[in-house]
Amino acid sequence: MRGLRLTIAGLLAALYPLAATWAAEPEFARPPYVGAYEPQGVDERGLWMQIDEAERRFRDSPMVLRDQQLNQFVANVLCRTVGQDRCSAARIYIVRDRSFNASMYPNGWMMVHTGLLSRVHSEAELATVLGHEFAHFELRHSLNGFLRARKTTDFLAWLSLAGAAANASTANSQIILIGSLFGFKREQETAADLLSAQYIRASPYRLRASQVWQRLIEENDALRLERGVRKVRHSTPGIMDTHPTNLQRIAYFSKLEQDAGEGGEDGIDEYRRHTAPFMADLFEGLVKSNDFASTDYVIRSRGDAMGWDGPLLYLRGELFRQRANPRDLVTARDLFRRATEQADAPVESWRGLGLCDMRLGDAAAGRASLARYLEVAPNGHDAAAIKMLLEN
Ligand SMILES: [Zn+2]
Structure with missing residues (x-):
């Protein structure tokens, strides 16, 4: 088998001598990476110590989903998205929380909610969200947010919640606050989206972001319809709260997706295979919530995208x-x-x-x-x- 494969590879190389060059130099490259940011000065070093300590306490929380295969899968998607040099800066924790969210703190602590994994349908879709959070990290948006927040009581509240989460068994509401300590500005959101798109165009993945945001709008619509006309608060907390301009985002991602074309992998089947054994964990909070219509929307859209399994x-x-x-x-x-x-x-x-x-x-x-x-x-x-x- 090996011999045969080598022969075919040799043949291909002879026929298409340029193929190797194309593969090594994608049209889009990631910007040069300077390495994980090191805290500067007393203020930042103090902040790092506090976040490191919060992470240490959080690490042992029952809210963390520890399955090694699932964690490895998510880490691999991040590494393929942002590249090996960048991804080594992140330590990923999968958190039992039904909200659509992920976050990354200045020290490299990254949280990926089960509610995110239940709502995306492919590696390519997961890549856009992980890339977005990593972009906030690389652009130091989270660092600046923390430095500002540190002077307020919000930060103390965050620290005590991070500590409380270490012992909480079901803390859907608490962890949400941890994830949204500060809202990013609109231009920071756009910058993170654009850098994320750049990561992906330099990665093996197809750029597929707009449909994720489109589905979140539809899910929210289902929720509002079920609850009546009153304004829905904390419906899909997390990213929805800090991303008020989803229609605009869908518009520019659609354009970027058109430019990027159909090249690259979706990884739908891989995504289904790696997440199927954890359906109970990924959907637990959603099924237990009283929001029938929006939960049904999330379940049905997964079934439509990748088939109805047991x-x-x-x-x-x-x-x-x-x-x-x-x-x-x-x-x-x-x-x-x-x-x-x-x-x-x-x-x-x-x-x-x-x-x-x-x-x-x-x-x-x-x-x-x-x-x-x-x-x-x-x-x-x-x-x-x-x-x-x-x-x-
Ligand atoms: Zn963001």
Whole structure:
């Protein structure tokens, strides 16, 4: 095999001697990198020590999703986006938080929320957001923000929240504050977007940013419609708060995407493969929230983009089962049934199917599904309760 491959490679090199040169010199290059910024003077060094300490405490928080493969995957996407020299400056933590957000502090501490991973559909889309945060870091926007904030009580609040997060088990609201200590200015947002686009055009990825922002607008619309006409506050906290000009952003990204053309990888299948084992973690906060319509939008848009696998069908079933409006149990039962027909069905699909059947009056089918669930997961956290149901 190896010999054959070498022969073909040799042949290609002979036929297309320029190919190697093209690959080595992309049309777009990243700006020269001067290395991670070192704090200057007493003020900045003091700030670094405080942020380093906050990071040390946060590192052990139960809010951090530690799976090595998922972390490695996200780190690889960042490294392919910004290049090896830059990415070594970042230490990534995946944080259990349903908001669409990521942030990077001046010392290289980067947080990627599960709510971001649940909403993007490809490596290329993830790359635009990670690139954007890294650009704020490289352009020292976060450093300047922290230096300003340090003189205010906001910074003390941030420090105490970072400490509190170390012990919090579910702190969806607290961590949001950590992520949005300061709002970047509009021109800083645009500068970060443009540098991010430049990273990506020098990377293996296709530039695909506008659709991410378009979906966030649609998700927010779904939320507002469900809650009525009143203004929605803290709906999709985080990036939405500090990015008030999403329509403008969609317009200039669309133009940049047109210029960049169709070259580069999307990495849709890779993204699906690497995130599928963590669907429960990535969607937990969303499914538990009371925002049915926007959560359903996020689930459906993932299904439309990369197919309906067992875990996603199960999650949508749970969403309907928990809302439990009159026809919801019928819809949930159908979704659970479809989930159980997939090779990658979560075992809980059988529990969902059984519970729906029983509630809908089909006791025999319900019992069969619940028994099947107990068979596969005899030690599940709810096994005792399900057993009692079956004994009645
Ligand atoms: Zn930003």
